[in-house]
Amino acid sequence: MRVHLHNIGPIRDADIMLTPLTVLVGPNGTGKTTFTTVAYAAMQAHRVAMVDALEQLEGFDPGGTRRKRGPAMARDVIDQWEESFAERLEFQLRRCCNPDLEKLGRAKRGGQNAAPRIEIATDQWSLVFRLEGNELYLETDHRCYRPPRFELSRGTSLPTARAQVRKVLALSMPKRGVYFPAGRSALVQTHSAMTALMAGAISGGYFENATIGEIPGTVADFMQMMARIKANRRSRVRAGKLAKRIESELLHGDVRLHERGGQKSFRFRPEGQKGEWALENIATSIGEVSPLVLYLRHWAWPRDAILIDEPESHLHPEAQAPLAGALMDLSETISPTLVATHSELLVSALSAELLDRTRARKKGAVPPKLSVHEFKFHDEDRSYGVDVAEIEVEPTRGFQVRRFAEVADEVFESGIDAYNRLHGSD
Amino acid sequence: MAKRTEAELRANVCDENSCWTEGTIADSGVTANLKGSWHILTLDRHFQGCDAQRLGNIADGVAVYPNENNKRLRVLELKPKVDDYPDAAKKLHKTIPLLRKRLPHGFRGLRVDLELHVKEMPVLTTKLRKVIENEDVQYGVRAYCDGEQV
Numbered sequence: 041m042r043v044h045l046h047n048i049g050p051i052r053d054a055d056i057m058l059t060p061l062t063v064l065v066g067p068n069g070t071g072k073t074t075f076t077t078v079a080y081a082a083m084q085a086h087r088v089a090m091v092d093a094l095e096q097l098e099g100f101d102p103g104g105t106r107r108k109r110g111p112a113m114a115r116d117v118i119d120q121w122e123e124s125f126a127e128r129l130e131f132q133l134r135r136c137c138n139p140d141l142e143k144l145g146r147a148k149r150g151g152q153n154a155a156p157r158i159e160i161a162t163d164q165w166s167l168v169f170r171l172e173g174n175e176l177y178l179e180t181d182h183r184c185y186r187p188p189r190f191e192l193s194r195g196t197s198l199p200t201a202r203a204q205v206r207k208v209l210a211l212s213m214p215k216r217g218v219y220f221p222a223g224r225s226a227l228v229q230t231h232s233a234m235t236a237l238m239a240g241a242i243s244g245g246y247f248e249n250a251t252i253g254e255i256p257g258t259v260a261d262f263m264q265m266m267a268r269i270k271a272n273r274r275s276r277v278r279a280g281k282l283a284k285r286i287e288s289e290l291l292h293g294d295v296r297l298h299e300r301g302g303q304k305s306f307r308f309r310p311e312g313q314k315g316e317w318a319l320e321n322i323a324t325s326i327g328e329v330s331p332l333v334l335y336l337r338h339w340a341w342p343r344d345a346i347l348i349d350e351p352e353s354h355l356h357p358e359a360q361a362p363l364a365g366a367l368m369d370l371s372e373t374i375s376p377t378l379v380a381t382h383s384e385l386l387v388s389a390l391s392a393e394l395l396d397r398t399r400a401r402k403k404g405a406v407p408p409k410l411s412v413h414e415f416k417f418h419d420e421d422r423s424y425g426v427d428v429a430e431i432e433v434e435p436t437r438g439f440q441v442r443r444f445a446e447v448a449d450e451v452f453e454s455g456i457d458a459y460n461r462l463h464g465s466d
Numbered sequence: 467m468a469k470r471t472e473a474e475l476r477a478n479v480c481d482e483n484s485c486w487t488e489g490t491i492a493d494s495g496v497t498a499n500l501k502g503s504w505h506i507l508t509l510d511r512h513f514q515g516c517d518a519q520r521l522g523n524i525a526d527g528v529a530v531y532p533n534e535n536n537k538r539l540r541v542l543e544l545k546p547k548v549d550d551y552p553d554a555a556k557k558l559h560k561t562i563p564l565l566r567k568r569l570p571h572g573f574r575g576l577r578v579d580l581e582l583h584v585k586e587m588p589v590l591t592t593k594l595r596k597v598i599e600n601e602d603v604q605y606g607v608r609a610y611c612d613g614e615q616v
Binding site: 384385388389391392395396437438445448449452453455456459460463464 | 587589590592593595597602603604605606608615
């Protein structure tokens with residue numbers, strides 16, 4: 041899947057092909073979350089559009105006795121899918137990014153007129169959407185627009201046709217996006233209270249007055265996932281081993297899910313101790329990482345895509361190295377993963393993991409696929425916006441994010457200067 | 467500044483052309499490429515052979531750039547890998563007072579950088595940044611491989 045944003049939020053231009061592990065780095069306010077959220081919105085939109093396209097296909101008549109058949113039907117399926125995609129993408133962008141799309145797209149950039157666009161593409165198709173005012177339009181006359189192509193002939197059975205549609209429309213698109221927003225621990229820790237508040241608001245009839253509707257879609261979906269996770273619901277992928285590894289290497293304890301009389305609670309048992317603590321009464325780091333463990337045990341599906349905003353937050357550096365290993369495992373064995381981070385250490389540990397895994401592979405085997413993208417404000421004028429550059433990742437040399445090193449060097453240098461000034465040396 | 471420093475090094479340490487090199491310095495299989503025409507006094511070689519006063523555990527070289535505006539004095543130690551830092555630190559630590567004594571103005575007005583040049587690229591890309599302290603002055607140590615900071 042490829043996501044190309046042009047004049048969206050702070051981003052002037054970001055064209056990123058999602059790889060099994062995609063890492064976004066950059067200072068605050070450069071649009072990493074905007075990019076991640078738009079990618080998530082597109083995944084959610086595609087999911088619904090696929091259902092609509094397949095429903096449209098139900099009208100396909102292989103015998104050819106009805107009016108609509110063959111190429112005309114294929115065209116109808118594509119039209120339905122495109123229309124549905126545009127409609128759902130607009131809805132998801134309002135939900136997840138900004139209810140006012142005029143504020144999401146930047147019609148002016150550095151004093152110049154700009155055209156806000158979103159391009160979502162796979163090997164098979166490329167859709168271009170234009171943001172104009174508060175509306176989103178599918179732009180079929182754009183040079184990058186490439187509709188999907190397939191033909192449904194008269195003799196094709198419905199299951200074959202369905203498979204064909206799925207192959208063209210859904211190939212290299214994740215089936216479902218799962219978003220882990222920044223500040224997860226706060227959401228986990230207030231989860232019970234929020235659920236009670238929501239229930240109270242509904243039963244008290246004043247739901248309309250509660251500000252729950254103003255929670256961004258990404259956060260609402262995350263909370264919904266946490267609310268819908270059940271002890272007896274198991275993942276449809278084998279992720280138990282990875283969940284266990286995260287528990288032992290990162291959390292040093294077990295995350296547990298208790299259900300008694302319809303009441304659900306997330307609990308944590310530290311290694312070597314008998315007692316259990318509710319997640320709201322324990323270290324923030326546990327609250328940050330435990331949703332990933334719960335997802336792996338109870339919620340993971342094949343062909344999910346995982347989007348994690350700041351996976352390192354609240355983690356001590358000594359926990360960030362095993363986190364890098366877990367992210368690599370996650371992307372290699374479970375689902376493609378998109379990560380937005382500020383951590384030099386996490387990035388460095390990912391580079392070390394890449395080298396280690398390349399070394400461990402048999403000669404000629406494909407090394408792990410990882411891409412790193414740096415979000416950067418224009419050097420001279422911030423109003424010009426943010427451009428994104430791909431950092432070279434060499435499986436046998438690793439990669440470096442120079443800006444991290446520059447900042448660390450500046451801090452290092454100023455520490456030495458301050459010390460020497462204090463002690464009177466020049 | 468740099469020309470004066472080079473002149474002082476030539477006058478007070480060694481003026482033999484065999485003890486000076488330009489741009490790169492090599493020792494026991496490790497080559498440090500300073501990227502530019504840095505004039506390098508090969509300190510360790512000098513104190514092992516040229517100077518009657520034999521001194522051990524000294525940094526491999528000290529480099530100045532022949533440009534008046536350049537205030538850097540680069541003290542160089544060559545090692546196979548970054549993990550050899552503790553041994554390199556001892557040598558760099560011993561070299562600082564030696565150089566300061568040999569330069570008539572000490573390090574006044576100079577920016578002293580201590581550098582560890584390595585052959586093997588380290589696995590972790592978090593850069594080596596250490597501090598060596600001598601007589602209440604701190605000096606930063608950085609590591610390089612193929613001329614790039616590592």
